[in-house]
Amino acid sequence: MQKSSIFLIGPMGAGKTTIGRQLARRLNMDFYDSDRVIEERTGVDIPLIFEKEGEAGFRQREAAVIDELTMKERIVLATGGGAILDENNRRALKSHGTVFYLSSDLKSLLERTHKDKNRPLLHGEEPADVILTRLIEQRDPLYRETADYIVDTSNDSLRHVIHVIISHLDATK
Numbered sequence: 001m002q003k004s005s006i007f008l009i010g011p012m013g014a015g016k017t018t019i020g021r022q023l024a025r026r027l028n029m030d031f032y033d034s035d036r037v038i039e040e041r042t043g044v045d046i047p048l049i050f051e052k053e054g055e056a057g058f059r060q061r062e063a064a065v066i067d068e069l070t071m072k073e074r075i076v077l078a079t080g081g082g083a084i085l086d087e088n089n090r091r092a093l094k095s096h097g098t099v100f101y102l103s104s105d106l107k108s109l110l111e112r113t114h115k116d117k118n119r120p121l122l123h124g125e126e127p128a129d130v131i132l133t134r135l136i137e138q139r140d141p142l143y144r145e146t147a148d149y150i151v152d153t154s155n156d157s158l159r160h161v162i163h164v165i166i167s168h169l170d171a172t173k
Contacts, residue, residue, distance in 0.1 A: 005029075005097035006076045006169070009084055009143055013112035014102040015161070016078035023162050024147045033078045037065050048159035055082075055140055063089055070096040081135065084142040094146055098172070100165055101147035102141075103152040108131060 006023065008016040017033050024031035028114050038061050039045055049058045055081040063086050069077050077097070081112065083089050104112075107130055149168045153161050 003097045004074045005070070005072065006095045006165070007070070007075070007093045007094065007099045008078045008102055009099060009146060010081065010102035010153075011104065011109055011132065011139065011143075012081040013109035013132075014081075014104045015112070015158070016102055018074045019102060019153070019158060019161055019165075020078035022158060023165060026166070027076070027163060029074070030075045031078075032069050032072075032075055034062060034065050034069065034083060037069065038062060041065075059086060062086075067092055082139070084139060084146050090142065090146045094148075098149070098169065099147045100148045100168070101143040102153045103143070103150055104152065106136070108154045109136075118152045149166075 006020075006029070008020050010016055017036075018032065022030050023029075035046055038049070038058075040172065041125075042049060042061070046087070049061065053061075062080060062083055066077075066079065066083055066086075066089045069075065075097075079089075079093070084093075108128065110129055113132075149165075151161055151164050151168075156164075
């Protein structure tokens with residue numbers, strides 16, 4: 001059965017939003033970023049949600065948004081890096097769309113995230129490289145379990161990554 005939606009998972013800085021937006025444009029599909037949807041609905045940014053509700057509160061909001069968005073047809077959805085921590089999110093993503101794990105090496109992730117103030121998990125006591133390494137070690141098995149395909153975004157151009165994703169989709173038709 002051909003699934004009509006495309007879901008992008010992976011660590012922060014892997015390019016899910018940038019790639020997702022361009023991919024949706026190329027395929028003439030609607031694009032959603034689960035973090036942006038949460039911000040639009042709450043009227044505040046992700047760091048403030050983490051500050052007021054903690055990670056658990058944010059994850060509850062995220063699960064509700066992912067449950068809703070995965071029911072839509074013909075969308076490209078960029079999820080937050082930790083969305084796969086919730087088993088229900090993993091199940092919804094796998095059953096309602098084609099899931100691409102956008103992986104990237106640590107150096108690339110650090111370069112892409114080092115100036116971004118909208119990533120509350122990176123602004124703890126420890127250096128970002130230590131935090132990112134731990135997050136990747138924890139989440140990589142869940143990304144792999146959830147994904148239909150794994151695409152490395154470390155060194156390839158945006159155009160090439162989109163070509164690879166479309167090639168995978170074409171091969172399943």
